[in-house]
Amino acid sequence: MNYLTREKAKELIRDLAFPKFFIDVINGTLNSPLDIYLGCPTLYYLNHEEQSAYNLGNILPLWEDAGGYTQYTYDIDNKNYITFDIEDGIASRYTWEALIKPVIYTLLENEYDEYENIEQTVMAVKLLLTDLSLEHSDKLVDDVKLEWENS
Structure with missing residues (x-):
């Protein structure tokens, strides 16, 4: 993936007109019980080299599951959504629904x-x-x- 900090991601969320909800996810300010199921993506805590290793291009991490392994992202170039396991990096594409x-x-x-x-x-x-x-x-x-x- 292209390197993306949490601050740059928040700007991107606004630019793409995504709901503020995703900024709350990144900030860790969701209310209970949503905060259990939708965590700040681990990807934001990785350095440039570690993020690049996923080789997913221009993506916006949106949330991770309760276990912290499955990452939910938006593919900016293809305008669809990708999930992948943080450990094996195998990606699957989805519609929003x-x-x-x-x-x-x-x-x-x-x-x-x-x-x-x-x-x-x-x-x-x-x-x-x-x-x-x-x-x-x-x-x-x-x-x-x-x-x-x-x-």
Whole structure:
């Protein structure tokens, strides 16, 4: 990947008109429970040589999973999303919807015990994701809810 500091990434997020949500991820200022699932990418703590070793070009790291291994990034040149394991670097490409659906699924699954029923859980998850400014968020969360209920 091209070398990118946290400060330059925040500028890039603004330039690309991405939601401020991602600046909060980088700053580590997300509210609970989102801060458990969406951490500041480890990539920002790597030096120029270490970042370049991933050989992914012009990407913007957005978040990492709770374990810190899976990195979620935006490919600026190809205008799609990439995930990869920090240890093996094997990349997979996704659309935005395909990238965010597993996050929604995990939130539904893990937050379900906090509420009386699935409808309350869905409303809570939608509220958690408000700052993400998801396009068609209601439909997306409802689709994930159906998948979750049928699994």
